[in-house]
Amino acid sequence: NAGVTQTPKFRVLKTGQSMTLLCAQDMNHEYMYWYRQDPGMGLRLIHYSVGEGTTAKGEVPDGYNVSRLKKQNFLLGLESAAPSQTSVYFCATHRGGGEKLFFGSGTQLSVL
C-alpha cells in the first residue's frame, strides 16, 4: 500500500539484540496499529495509537514498546529480542469513525 510504508522489510536478529520497526503514513490518519501474524493464528494486536502522543496496549504487548511522537510515524521497539518474536509484523492505519483499514507490506523478522 503506497500510503503506509514499513521499514525494514526483512531483518535477522540474535537473541537479546534490540531493534526498531518504523511505520510511516502519508494519509493524515489518526489511528495506527501494530500487528503480528503467525501461521494459523491470524493477526494479533500488539499496540495501537489513537492520535499523536498516545499509545495503548493490545492483545500481546509483552516484550514490545511503541512511540507516536509525530502523527505520521508509529515506531515498534524490541528491547531484547526472543525467538518467540519471530513473526511477520504489520502496521495499519485508518482515519477513524469506522473507516477501512490500510496496511503496510510487512516486516519479516527472524530471531535466532
Place this chain on the structure above:
Amino acid sequence: KQEVTQIPAALSVPEGENLVLNCSFTDSAIYNLQWFRQDPGKGLTSLLLIQSSQREQTSGRLNASLDKSSGRSTLYIAASQPGDSATYLCAATHDYKLSFGAGTTVTVRA
C-alpha cells in the same frame, strides 16, 4: 474477548464456481466488520466494510452479508477466477480495535 473464526481454513474450486466464505464472531457488540484479501508475502487489502447497522455490502463480484444477532458474516465471490486465489480474512471492530480470523486460503483452478 472477541473470538473470530473462519471455516474452512482452505478451499479449492474450479474456475467459474461461486465462492462462499464464512466468518463467525462471539461478541455481537461490533462497530463494523471488514473483509480483507492477502496475497503471499504481501500486506492486507480491504475488500468490503459493513457497518453494524448494515446487512450487506457489494463491490463488483463481491458481496458480504452481516448478521450480528447470530454472530456471522459471509463473503460471496461470484464466478471465481484464478486471480481470486488468495487468503481472505475477516475482522470485527470493537472499541477501536480489530479482531482477526485466521483466514481462508482459496485456490481457484483454471
